[in-house]
Amino acid sequence: MSQPPARPEPEPLPLRRIRVVAVRPLTPRMIRVTFGGASLADLTLAGPDQQVKLYFPRRGQSEPVLPAPGDTDGDAEGDVMRWYAAYGAIPEPERPWMRSYTIRSHDPAAATLDIDFYVHGEGVNGNHGPATRWARAARPGDTLGMFGPSAYFARPLSVGAADWTLLAADGCSLPALATIAEALPPGHRALAFVQVADAAEERTPVTPGELTVHWLHGDASVVDAVRAAALPAGAPSVWLAGEAGAVRALRRHLVEERGYDRRAVEFTGYWRRHLTQDDAPTPEDLAEARERLEAAGGSAGA
Structure with missing residues:
Protein backbone atom coordinates (compact mmCIF):
# COMPACT_ATOMS: atom_id res chain seq x y z
CA MET A 1 0.00 0.00 0.00
CA GLY A 148 8.41 40.08 8.73
CA PRO A 149 8.89 40.73 5.94
CA SER A 150 5.84 38.59 5.32
CA ALA A 151 3.32 38.04 2.53
CA TYR A 152 0.61 38.31 5.19
CA PHE A 153 0.87 42.10 5.24
CA ALA A 154 2.95 43.04 2.19
CA ARG A 155 2.65 42.06 -1.42
CA PRO A 156 5.26 42.39 -4.18
CA LEU A 157 5.24 45.81 -5.81
CA SER A 158 5.58 45.96 -9.59
CA VAL A 159 8.06 48.69 -10.47
CA GLY A 160 8.58 50.07 -13.96
CA ALA A 161 5.94 47.92 -15.69
CA ALA A 162 3.68 50.85 -16.70
CA ASP A 163 4.29 53.75 -19.09
CA TRP A 164 5.40 55.95 -16.19
CA THR A 165 5.22 56.06 -12.39
CA LEU A 166 3.52 58.49 -10.03
CA LEU A 167 4.65 58.63 -6.40
CA ALA A 168 3.06 60.71 -3.64
CA ALA A 169 4.22 60.76 -0.05
CA ASP A 170 4.85 62.79 3.08
CA GLY A 171 7.89 62.91 5.33
CA CYS A 172 7.17 59.72 7.23
CA SER A 173 6.71 57.67 4.03
CA LEU A 174 9.76 59.12 2.27
CA PRO A 175 11.99 56.11 3.22
CA ALA A 176 9.58 53.73 1.46
CA LEU A 177 9.40 56.03 -1.57
CA ALA A 178 13.21 55.99 -1.73
CA THR A 179 13.28 52.18 -1.98
CA ILE A 180 10.89 52.36 -4.94
CA ALA A 181 12.94 55.06 -6.66
CA GLU A 182 16.08 52.95 -6.28
CA ALA A 183 14.30 50.01 -7.96
CA LEU A 184 13.12 51.92 -11.05
CA PRO A 185 14.50 50.60 -14.36
CA PRO A 186 17.11 52.77 -16.08
CA GLY A 187 15.47 55.66 -17.90
CA HIS A 188 11.97 54.96 -16.57
CA ARG A 189 10.04 58.21 -16.14
CA ALA A 190 8.67 58.95 -12.68
CA LEU A 191 7.13 61.95 -10.91
CA ALA A 192 7.07 62.32 -7.14
CA PHE A 193 5.13 64.78 -4.99
CA VAL A 194 6.51 64.85 -1.46
CA GLN A 195 5.30 66.99 1.45
CA VAL A 196 7.92 67.65 4.15
CA ALA A 197 8.23 70.15 6.98
CA ASP A 198 10.85 72.34 5.28
CA ALA A 199 13.86 72.28 2.97
CA ALA A 200 16.04 70.62 5.63
CA GLU A 201 13.98 67.44 5.20
CA GLU A 202 14.56 67.14 1.46
CA ARG A 203 16.52 64.00 0.52
CA THR A 204 16.25 63.30 -3.21
CA PRO A 205 16.53 59.54 -3.80
CA VAL A 206 19.31 58.12 -5.93
CA THR A 207 17.72 56.28 -8.83
CA PRO A 208 18.56 54.86 -12.28
CA GLY A 209 15.19 56.17 -13.46
CA GLU A 210 14.33 59.64 -14.66
CA LEU A 211 12.74 60.95 -11.48
CA THR A 212 11.40 64.47 -10.96
CA VAL A 213 10.58 65.37 -7.36
CA HIS A 214 8.20 68.19 -6.50
CA TRP A 215 8.89 69.18 -2.89
CA LEU A 216 6.06 70.69 -0.86
CA HIS A 217 6.76 72.42 2.46
CA GLY A 218 4.78 72.95 5.64
CA ASP A 219 1.03 72.54 5.27
CA ALA A 220 1.12 72.46 1.47
CA SER A 221 -1.23 69.76 0.21
CA VAL A 222 -0.03 66.85 -1.90
CA VAL A 223 -3.63 66.34 -3.00
CA ASP A 224 -3.90 69.92 -4.27
CA ALA A 225 -0.51 69.71 -5.97
CA VAL A 226 -1.41 66.55 -7.87
CA ARG A 227 -4.83 67.92 -8.79
CA ALA A 228 -3.20 70.99 -10.32
CA ALA A 229 -0.42 69.10 -12.11
CA ALA A 230 -0.26 68.39 -15.83
CA LEU A 231 0.58 64.71 -15.63
CA PRO A 232 2.14 62.71 -18.49
CA ALA A 233 0.07 60.78 -20.99
CA GLY A 234 -0.08 57.03 -20.86
CA ALA A 235 -1.03 54.48 -18.22
CA PRO A 236 0.83 55.04 -14.95
CA SER A 237 1.72 52.88 -12.01
CA VAL A 238 0.76 54.81 -8.86
CA TRP A 239 2.05 54.54 -5.29
CA LEU A 240 0.47 56.65 -2.55
CA ALA A 241 1.43 56.75 1.12
CA GLY A 242 1.08 59.14 4.03
CA GLU A 243 -1.75 60.47 6.18
CA ALA A 244 -4.75 58.20 5.63
CA GLY A 245 -7.28 60.91 4.78
CA ALA A 246 -4.99 62.52 2.21
CA VAL A 247 -4.22 59.14 0.64
CA ARG A 248 -7.92 58.35 0.26
CA ALA A 249 -8.66 61.78 -1.25
CA LEU A 250 -5.80 61.46 -3.71
CA ARG A 251 -6.83 57.97 -4.75
CA ARG A 252 -10.40 59.14 -5.41
CA HIS A 253 -9.08 61.98 -7.55
CA LEU A 254 -6.85 59.71 -9.63
CA VAL A 255 -9.46 56.99 -10.16
CA GLU A 256 -12.67 59.01 -10.41
CA GLU A 257 -11.43 62.25 -11.98
CA ARG A 258 -8.30 61.21 -13.89
CA GLY A 259 -9.73 57.85 -14.88
CA TYR A 260 -6.72 55.78 -13.83
CA ASP A 261 -7.18 52.05 -13.40
CA ARG A 262 -7.79 51.46 -9.68
CA ARG A 263 -5.80 48.22 -9.95
CA ALA A 264 -2.72 50.28 -10.82
CA VAL A 265 -2.97 52.39 -7.66
CA GLU A 266 -1.09 51.05 -4.63
CA PHE A 267 -2.09 52.98 -1.51
CA THR A 268 -1.37 52.88 2.22
CA GLY A 269 -2.45 55.18 5.04
CA TYR A 270 0.64 55.31 7.26
CA TRP A 271 -0.91 57.41 10.00
CA ARG A 272 -4.20 59.07 10.99
CA ARG A 273 -4.68 62.67 11.99
CA HIS A 274 -5.74 62.99 15.66
CA LEU A 275 -5.55 59.18 16.14
CA THR A 276 -2.80 56.70 16.95
CA GLN A 277 -2.27 53.19 15.64
CA ASP A 278 -3.58 51.90 18.97
CA ASP A 279 -6.98 53.54 18.43
CA ALA A 280 -9.81 51.53 16.92
CA PRO A 281 -10.17 51.64 13.12
CA THR A 282 -12.63 54.16 11.73
CA PRO A 283 -15.25 53.21 9.10
CA GLU A 284 -12.94 54.78 6.51
CA ASP A 285 -10.04 52.61 7.72
CA LEU A 286 -12.17 49.48 7.39
CA ALA A 287 -13.29 50.48 3.91
CA GLU A 288 -9.66 51.01 2.91
CA ALA A 289 -8.73 47.58 4.26
CA ARG A 290 -11.52 45.97 2.24
CA GLU A 291 -10.37 47.74 -0.93
CA ARG A 292 -6.80 46.59 -0.37
CA LEU A 293 -8.00 43.01 0.09
CA GLU A 294 -10.02 43.21 -3.11
CA ALA A 295 -7.04 44.67 -4.99
CA ALA A 296 -4.85 41.85 -3.71
CA GLY A 297 -7.33 39.21 -4.80
CA GLY A 298 -8.20 38.28 -1.24
CA SER A 299 -4.70 38.21 0.24
CA ALA A 300 -3.94 40.07 3.44
CA GLY A 301 -3.08 43.76 3.22
CA ALA A 302 -0.88 45.93 5.34
Missing part, protein backbone atom coordinates in the same frame (compact mmCIF):
# COMPACT_ATOMS: atom_id res chain seq x y z
CA SER A 2 1.37 3.38 -0.95
CA GLN A 3 1.99 5.86 1.80
CA PRO A 4 0.22 9.21 1.76
CA PRO A 5 2.46 12.10 0.82
CA ALA A 6 4.30 13.64 3.72
CA ARG A 7 2.70 16.78 5.08
CA PRO A 8 4.97 19.74 4.32
CA GLU A 9 6.51 21.39 7.34
CA PRO A 10 5.19 24.91 7.96
CA GLU A 11 7.71 27.63 7.33
CA PRO A 12 9.07 29.19 10.52
CA LEU A 13 7.44 32.42 11.52
CA PRO A 14 9.50 35.46 10.44
CA LEU A 15 9.97 36.59 14.04
CA ARG A 16 13.32 38.01 15.15
CA ARG A 17 14.90 39.99 17.94
CA ILE A 18 17.05 42.71 16.49
CA ARG A 19 19.61 44.86 18.31
CA VAL A 20 20.73 48.39 17.58
CA VAL A 21 24.31 48.65 16.33
CA ALA A 22 24.31 52.29 15.17
CA VAL A 23 22.14 55.42 15.26
CA ARG A 24 22.62 58.54 13.18
CA PRO A 25 20.45 61.53 12.27
CA LEU A 26 19.75 62.03 8.56
CA THR A 27 17.77 65.26 8.88
CA PRO A 28 16.34 67.18 11.83
CA ARG A 29 13.32 64.84 11.75
CA MET A 30 14.70 61.57 10.36
CA ILE A 31 16.82 59.11 12.35
CA ARG A 32 18.46 56.05 10.76
CA VAL A 33 18.82 53.06 13.06
CA THR A 34 21.00 50.14 11.97
CA PHE A 35 20.06 46.80 13.50
CA GLY A 36 22.14 43.66 13.66
CA GLY A 37 21.60 40.02 14.45
CA ALA A 38 22.62 36.64 13.07
CA SER A 39 19.05 35.98 11.92
CA LEU A 40 19.26 38.94 9.52
CA ALA A 41 21.79 37.21 7.28
CA ASP A 42 19.13 35.01 5.65
CA LEU A 43 16.42 37.67 5.49
CA THR A 44 15.04 37.96 1.95
CA LEU A 45 13.47 41.07 0.45
CA ALA A 46 10.95 40.45 -2.33
CA GLY A 47 11.33 43.98 -3.70
CA PRO A 48 11.01 47.61 -2.60
CA ASP A 49 8.66 48.89 0.10
CA GLN A 50 8.97 45.79 2.28
CA GLN A 51 7.18 46.38 5.55
CA VAL A 52 7.78 44.78 8.93
CA LYS A 53 6.03 45.00 12.28
CA LEU A 54 8.28 46.34 15.04
CA TYR A 55 7.56 45.65 18.71
CA PHE A 56 8.68 48.28 21.22
CA PRO A 57 9.20 47.54 24.92
CA ARG A 58 6.97 49.19 27.46
CA ARG A 59 8.46 51.62 29.94
CA GLY A 60 10.61 49.76 32.44
CA GLN A 61 11.30 46.84 30.07
CA SER A 62 14.75 46.28 28.55
CA GLU A 63 13.28 44.12 25.77
CA PRO A 64 9.76 43.62 24.43
CA VAL A 65 7.81 40.76 26.02
CA LEU A 66 6.79 38.50 23.12
CA PRO A 67 5.48 34.94 22.87
CA ALA A 68 7.91 32.42 21.41
CA PRO A 69 6.91 30.99 18.00
CA GLY A 70 6.86 27.49 19.54
CA ASP A 71 6.23 24.24 17.76
CA THR A 72 2.80 24.23 16.14
CA ASP A 73 0.85 21.89 13.95
CA GLY A 74 -1.01 23.04 10.90
CA ASP A 75 -0.28 25.39 8.10
CA ALA A 76 1.73 28.59 8.28
CA GLU A 77 -1.37 30.75 8.36
CA GLY A 78 -2.60 28.90 11.43
CA ASP A 79 0.76 29.45 13.10
CA VAL A 80 0.55 33.18 12.41
CA MET A 81 -2.95 33.46 13.86
CA ARG A 82 -1.99 31.47 16.95
CA TRP A 83 1.06 33.65 17.50
CA TYR A 84 -0.95 36.86 17.21
CA ALA A 85 -3.58 35.44 19.58
CA ALA A 86 -0.81 34.78 22.11
CA TYR A 87 0.52 38.31 21.57
CA GLY A 88 -2.95 39.77 22.15
CA ALA A 89 -3.29 37.74 25.33
CA ILE A 90 -0.32 39.48 26.96
CA PRO A 91 -1.69 41.85 29.63
CA GLU A 92 -1.89 45.34 28.17
CA PRO A 93 0.59 46.94 30.62
CA GLU A 94 3.22 44.43 29.42
CA ARG A 95 2.20 44.02 25.76
CA PRO A 96 4.70 45.70 23.41
CA TRP A 97 3.57 48.55 21.24
CA MET A 98 3.44 47.47 17.58
CA ARG A 99 4.16 49.77 14.64
CA SER A 100 4.71 49.19 10.91
CA TYR A 101 7.94 50.30 9.24
CA THR A 102 9.66 49.87 5.89
CA ILE A 103 13.08 48.27 5.64
CA ARG A 104 15.25 50.98 4.10
CA SER A 105 18.14 48.66 3.19
CA HIS A 106 19.55 45.25 4.04
CA ASP A 107 23.17 44.02 4.07
CA PRO A 108 23.15 40.20 4.25
CA ALA A 109 26.95 39.99 4.43
CA ALA A 110 27.03 42.19 7.53
CA ALA A 111 23.71 40.76 8.84
CA THR A 112 22.32 44.27 9.31
CA LEU A 113 19.35 46.28 8.16
CA ASP A 114 18.49 49.98 8.26
CA ILE A 115 15.16 51.46 9.26
CA ASP A 116 14.55 55.20 9.07
CA PHE A 117 12.36 56.67 11.83
CA TYR A 118 10.47 59.87 11.16
CA VAL A 119 10.31 61.84 14.41
CA HIS A 120 6.79 63.23 14.55
CA GLY A 121 5.80 66.36 16.39
CA GLU A 122 3.91 66.36 19.67
CA GLY A 123 1.33 63.95 18.30
CA VAL A 124 -2.05 63.17 19.80
CA ASN A 125 -2.88 65.01 23.04
CA GLY A 126 0.56 66.63 23.03
CA ASN A 127 2.42 63.34 23.53
CA HIS A 128 5.08 61.63 21.46
CA GLY A 129 4.18 58.15 20.27
CA PRO A 130 6.11 55.09 21.49
CA ALA A 131 8.17 54.74 18.30
CA THR A 132 9.22 58.40 18.35
CA ARG A 133 10.14 58.20 22.03
CA TRP A 134 12.16 55.05 21.41
CA ALA A 135 13.98 56.39 18.34
CA ARG A 136 14.95 59.63 20.11
CA ALA A 137 16.62 57.62 22.89
CA ALA A 138 17.91 54.64 20.87
CA ARG A 139 21.42 53.44 21.70
CA PRO A 140 23.56 50.48 20.57
CA GLY A 141 22.42 47.34 22.34
CA ASP A 142 18.74 48.32 22.53
CA THR A 143 16.46 45.48 21.42
CA LEU A 144 13.21 45.33 19.45
CA GLY A 145 11.07 42.50 18.16
CA MET A 146 10.45 42.28 14.41
CA PHE A 147 7.86 40.26 12.48
Whole structure:
Protein backbone atom coordinates (compact mmCIF):
# COMPACT_ATOMS: atom_id res chain seq x y z
CA MET A 1 0.00 0.00 0.00
CA SER A 2 1.37 3.38 -0.95
CA GLN A 3 1.99 5.86 1.80
CA PRO A 4 0.22 9.21 1.76
CA PRO A 5 2.46 12.10 0.82
CA ALA A 6 4.30 13.64 3.72
CA ARG A 7 2.70 16.78 5.08
CA PRO A 8 4.97 19.74 4.32
CA GLU A 9 6.51 21.39 7.34
CA PRO A 10 5.19 24.91 7.96
CA GLU A 11 7.71 27.63 7.33
CA PRO A 12 9.07 29.19 10.52
CA LEU A 13 7.44 32.42 11.52
CA PRO A 14 9.50 35.46 10.44
CA LEU A 15 9.97 36.59 14.04
CA ARG A 16 13.32 38.01 15.15
CA ARG A 17 14.90 39.99 17.94
CA ILE A 18 17.05 42.71 16.49
CA ARG A 19 19.61 44.86 18.31
CA VAL A 20 20.73 48.39 17.58
CA VAL A 21 24.31 48.65 16.33
CA ALA A 22 24.31 52.29 15.17
CA VAL A 23 22.14 55.42 15.26
CA ARG A 24 22.62 58.54 13.18
CA PRO A 25 20.45 61.53 12.27
CA LEU A 26 19.75 62.03 8.56
CA THR A 27 17.77 65.26 8.88
CA PRO A 28 16.34 67.18 11.83
CA ARG A 29 13.32 64.84 11.75
CA MET A 30 14.70 61.57 10.36
CA ILE A 31 16.82 59.11 12.35
CA ARG A 32 18.46 56.05 10.76
CA VAL A 33 18.82 53.06 13.06
CA THR A 34 21.00 50.14 11.97
CA PHE A 35 20.06 46.80 13.50
CA GLY A 36 22.14 43.66 13.66
CA GLY A 37 21.60 40.02 14.45
CA ALA A 38 22.62 36.64 13.07
CA SER A 39 19.05 35.98 11.92
CA LEU A 40 19.26 38.94 9.52
CA ALA A 41 21.79 37.21 7.28
CA ASP A 42 19.13 35.01 5.65
CA LEU A 43 16.42 37.67 5.49
CA THR A 44 15.04 37.96 1.95
CA LEU A 45 13.47 41.07 0.45
CA ALA A 46 10.95 40.45 -2.33
CA GLY A 47 11.33 43.98 -3.70
CA PRO A 48 11.01 47.61 -2.60
CA ASP A 49 8.66 48.89 0.10
CA GLN A 50 8.97 45.79 2.28
CA GLN A 51 7.18 46.38 5.55
CA VAL A 52 7.78 44.78 8.93
CA LYS A 53 6.03 45.00 12.28
CA LEU A 54 8.28 46.34 15.04
CA TYR A 55 7.56 45.65 18.71
CA PHE A 56 8.68 48.28 21.22
CA PRO A 57 9.20 47.54 24.92
CA ARG A 58 6.97 49.19 27.46
CA ARG A 59 8.46 51.62 29.94
CA GLY A 60 10.61 49.76 32.44
CA GLN A 61 11.30 46.84 30.07
CA SER A 62 14.75 46.28 28.55
CA GLU A 63 13.28 44.12 25.77
CA PRO A 64 9.76 43.62 24.43
CA VAL A 65 7.81 40.76 26.02
CA LEU A 66 6.79 38.50 23.12
CA PRO A 67 5.48 34.94 22.87
CA ALA A 68 7.91 32.42 21.41
CA PRO A 69 6.91 30.99 18.00
CA GLY A 70 6.86 27.49 19.54
CA ASP A 71 6.23 24.24 17.76
CA THR A 72 2.80 24.23 16.14
CA ASP A 73 0.85 21.89 13.95
CA GLY A 74 -1.01 23.04 10.90
CA ASP A 75 -0.28 25.39 8.10
CA ALA A 76 1.73 28.59 8.28
CA GLU A 77 -1.37 30.75 8.36
CA GLY A 78 -2.60 28.90 11.43
CA ASP A 79 0.76 29.45 13.10
CA VAL A 80 0.55 33.18 12.41
CA MET A 81 -2.95 33.46 13.86
CA ARG A 82 -1.99 31.47 16.95
CA TRP A 83 1.06 33.65 17.50
CA TYR A 84 -0.95 36.86 17.21
CA ALA A 85 -3.58 35.44 19.58
CA ALA A 86 -0.81 34.78 22.11
CA TYR A 87 0.52 38.31 21.57
CA GLY A 88 -2.95 39.77 22.15
CA ALA A 89 -3.29 37.74 25.33
CA ILE A 90 -0.32 39.48 26.96
CA PRO A 91 -1.69 41.85 29.63
CA GLU A 92 -1.89 45.34 28.17
CA PRO A 93 0.59 46.94 30.62
CA GLU A 94 3.22 44.43 29.42
CA ARG A 95 2.20 44.02 25.76
CA PRO A 96 4.70 45.70 23.41
CA TRP A 97 3.57 48.55 21.24
CA MET A 98 3.44 47.47 17.58
CA ARG A 99 4.16 49.77 14.64
CA SER A 100 4.71 49.19 10.91
CA TYR A 101 7.94 50.30 9.24
CA THR A 102 9.66 49.87 5.89
CA ILE A 103 13.08 48.27 5.64
CA ARG A 104 15.25 50.98 4.10
CA SER A 105 18.14 48.66 3.19
CA HIS A 106 19.55 45.25 4.04
CA ASP A 107 23.17 44.02 4.07
CA PRO A 108 23.15 40.20 4.25
CA ALA A 109 26.95 39.99 4.43
CA ALA A 110 27.03 42.19 7.53
CA ALA A 111 23.71 40.76 8.84
CA THR A 112 22.32 44.27 9.31
CA LEU A 113 19.35 46.28 8.16
CA ASP A 114 18.49 49.98 8.26
CA ILE A 115 15.16 51.46 9.26
CA ASP A 116 14.55 55.20 9.07
CA PHE A 117 12.36 56.67 11.83
CA TYR A 118 10.47 59.87 11.16
CA VAL A 119 10.31 61.84 14.41
CA HIS A 120 6.79 63.23 14.55
CA GLY A 121 5.80 66.36 16.39
CA GLU A 122 3.91 66.36 19.67
CA GLY A 123 1.33 63.95 18.30
CA VAL A 124 -2.05 63.17 19.80
CA ASN A 125 -2.88 65.01 23.04
CA GLY A 126 0.56 66.63 23.03
CA ASN A 127 2.42 63.34 23.53
CA HIS A 128 5.08 61.63 21.46
CA GLY A 129 4.18 58.15 20.27
CA PRO A 130 6.11 55.09 21.49
CA ALA A 131 8.17 54.74 18.30
CA THR A 132 9.22 58.40 18.35
CA ARG A 133 10.14 58.20 22.03
CA TRP A 134 12.16 55.05 21.41
CA ALA A 135 13.98 56.39 18.34
CA ARG A 136 14.95 59.63 20.11
CA ALA A 137 16.62 57.62 22.89
CA ALA A 138 17.91 54.64 20.87
CA ARG A 139 21.42 53.44 21.70
CA PRO A 140 23.56 50.48 20.57
CA GLY A 141 22.42 47.34 22.34
CA ASP A 142 18.74 48.32 22.53
CA THR A 143 16.46 45.48 21.42
CA LEU A 144 13.21 45.33 19.45
CA GLY A 145 11.07 42.50 18.16
CA MET A 146 10.45 42.28 14.41
CA PHE A 147 7.86 40.26 12.48
CA GLY A 148 8.41 40.08 8.73
CA PRO A 149 8.89 40.73 5.94
CA SER A 150 5.84 38.59 5.32
CA ALA A 151 3.32 38.04 2.53
CA TYR A 152 0.61 38.31 5.19
CA PHE A 153 0.87 42.10 5.24
CA ALA A 154 2.95 43.04 2.19
CA ARG A 155 2.65 42.06 -1.42
CA PRO A 156 5.26 42.39 -4.18
CA LEU A 157 5.24 45.81 -5.81
CA SER A 158 5.58 45.96 -9.59
CA VAL A 159 8.06 48.69 -10.47
CA GLY A 160 8.58 50.07 -13.96
CA ALA A 161 5.94 47.92 -15.69
CA ALA A 162 3.68 50.85 -16.70
CA ASP A 163 4.29 53.75 -19.09
CA TRP A 164 5.40 55.95 -16.19
CA THR A 165 5.22 56.06 -12.39
CA LEU A 166 3.52 58.49 -10.03
CA LEU A 167 4.65 58.63 -6.40
CA ALA A 168 3.06 60.71 -3.64
CA ALA A 169 4.22 60.76 -0.05
CA ASP A 170 4.85 62.79 3.08
CA GLY A 171 7.89 62.91 5.33
CA CYS A 172 7.17 59.72 7.23
CA SER A 173 6.71 57.67 4.03
CA LEU A 174 9.76 59.12 2.27
CA PRO A 175 11.99 56.11 3.22
CA ALA A 176 9.58 53.73 1.46
CA LEU A 177 9.40 56.03 -1.57
CA ALA A 178 13.21 55.99 -1.73
CA THR A 179 13.28 52.18 -1.98
CA ILE A 180 10.89 52.36 -4.94
CA ALA A 181 12.94 55.06 -6.66
CA GLU A 182 16.08 52.95 -6.28
CA ALA A 183 14.30 50.01 -7.96
CA LEU A 184 13.12 51.92 -11.05
CA PRO A 185 14.50 50.60 -14.36
CA PRO A 186 17.11 52.77 -16.08
CA GLY A 187 15.47 55.66 -17.90
CA HIS A 188 11.97 54.96 -16.57
CA ARG A 189 10.04 58.21 -16.14
CA ALA A 190 8.67 58.95 -12.68
CA LEU A 191 7.13 61.95 -10.91
CA ALA A 192 7.07 62.32 -7.14
CA PHE A 193 5.13 64.78 -4.99
CA VAL A 194 6.51 64.85 -1.46
CA GLN A 195 5.30 66.99 1.45
CA VAL A 196 7.92 67.65 4.15
CA ALA A 197 8.23 70.15 6.98
CA ASP A 198 10.85 72.34 5.28
CA ALA A 199 13.86 72.28 2.97
CA ALA A 200 16.04 70.62 5.63
CA GLU A 201 13.98 67.44 5.20
CA GLU A 202 14.56 67.14 1.46
CA ARG A 203 16.52 64.00 0.52
CA THR A 204 16.25 63.30 -3.21
CA PRO A 205 16.53 59.54 -3.80
CA VAL A 206 19.31 58.12 -5.93
CA THR A 207 17.72 56.28 -8.83
CA PRO A 208 18.56 54.86 -12.28
CA GLY A 209 15.19 56.17 -13.46
CA GLU A 210 14.33 59.64 -14.66
CA LEU A 211 12.74 60.95 -11.48
CA THR A 212 11.40 64.47 -10.96
CA VAL A 213 10.58 65.37 -7.36
CA HIS A 214 8.20 68.19 -6.50
CA TRP A 215 8.89 69.18 -2.89
CA LEU A 216 6.06 70.69 -0.86
CA HIS A 217 6.76 72.42 2.46
CA GLY A 218 4.78 72.95 5.64
CA ASP A 219 1.03 72.54 5.27
CA ALA A 220 1.12 72.46 1.47
CA SER A 221 -1.23 69.76 0.21
CA VAL A 222 -0.03 66.85 -1.90
CA VAL A 223 -3.63 66.34 -3.00
CA ASP A 224 -3.90 69.92 -4.27
CA ALA A 225 -0.51 69.71 -5.97
CA VAL A 226 -1.41 66.55 -7.87
CA ARG A 227 -4.83 67.92 -8.79
CA ALA A 228 -3.20 70.99 -10.32
CA ALA A 229 -0.42 69.10 -12.11
CA ALA A 230 -0.26 68.39 -15.83
CA LEU A 231 0.58 64.71 -15.63
CA PRO A 232 2.14 62.71 -18.49
CA ALA A 233 0.07 60.78 -20.99
CA GLY A 234 -0.08 57.03 -20.86
CA ALA A 235 -1.03 54.48 -18.22
CA PRO A 236 0.83 55.04 -14.95
CA SER A 237 1.72 52.88 -12.01
CA VAL A 238 0.76 54.81 -8.86
CA TRP A 239 2.05 54.54 -5.29
CA LEU A 240 0.47 56.65 -2.55
CA ALA A 241 1.43 56.75 1.12
CA GLY A 242 1.08 59.14 4.03
CA GLU A 243 -1.75 60.47 6.18
CA ALA A 244 -4.75 58.20 5.63
CA GLY A 245 -7.28 60.91 4.78
CA ALA A 246 -4.99 62.52 2.21
CA VAL A 247 -4.22 59.14 0.64
CA ARG A 248 -7.92 58.35 0.26
CA ALA A 249 -8.66 61.78 -1.25
CA LEU A 250 -5.80 61.46 -3.71
CA ARG A 251 -6.83 57.97 -4.75
CA ARG A 252 -10.40 59.14 -5.41
CA HIS A 253 -9.08 61.98 -7.55
CA LEU A 254 -6.85 59.71 -9.63
CA VAL A 255 -9.46 56.99 -10.16
CA GLU A 256 -12.67 59.01 -10.41
CA GLU A 257 -11.43 62.25 -11.98
CA ARG A 258 -8.30 61.21 -13.89
CA GLY A 259 -9.73 57.85 -14.88
CA TYR A 260 -6.72 55.78 -13.83
CA ASP A 261 -7.18 52.05 -13.40
CA ARG A 262 -7.79 51.46 -9.68
CA ARG A 263 -5.80 48.22 -9.95
CA ALA A 264 -2.72 50.28 -10.82
CA VAL A 265 -2.97 52.39 -7.66
CA GLU A 266 -1.09 51.05 -4.63
CA PHE A 267 -2.09 52.98 -1.51
CA THR A 268 -1.37 52.88 2.22
CA GLY A 269 -2.45 55.18 5.04
CA TYR A 270 0.64 55.31 7.26
CA TRP A 271 -0.91 57.41 10.00
CA ARG A 272 -4.20 59.07 10.99
CA ARG A 273 -4.68 62.67 11.99
CA HIS A 274 -5.74 62.99 15.66
CA LEU A 275 -5.55 59.18 16.14
CA THR A 276 -2.80 56.70 16.95
CA GLN A 277 -2.27 53.19 15.64
CA ASP A 278 -3.58 51.90 18.97
CA ASP A 279 -6.98 53.54 18.43
CA ALA A 280 -9.81 51.53 16.92
CA PRO A 281 -10.17 51.64 13.12
CA THR A 282 -12.63 54.16 11.73
CA PRO A 283 -15.25 53.21 9.10
CA GLU A 284 -12.94 54.78 6.51
CA ASP A 285 -10.04 52.61 7.72
CA LEU A 286 -12.17 49.48 7.39
CA ALA A 287 -13.29 50.48 3.91
CA GLU A 288 -9.66 51.01 2.91
CA ALA A 289 -8.73 47.58 4.26
CA ARG A 290 -11.52 45.97 2.24
CA GLU A 291 -10.37 47.74 -0.93
CA ARG A 292 -6.80 46.59 -0.37
CA LEU A 293 -8.00 43.01 0.09
CA GLU A 294 -10.02 43.21 -3.11
CA ALA A 295 -7.04 44.67 -4.99
CA ALA A 296 -4.85 41.85 -3.71
CA GLY A 297 -7.33 39.21 -4.80
CA GLY A 298 -8.20 38.28 -1.24
CA SER A 299 -4.70 38.21 0.24
CA ALA A 300 -3.94 40.07 3.44
CA GLY A 301 -3.08 43.76 3.22
CA ALA A 302 -0.88 45.93 5.34
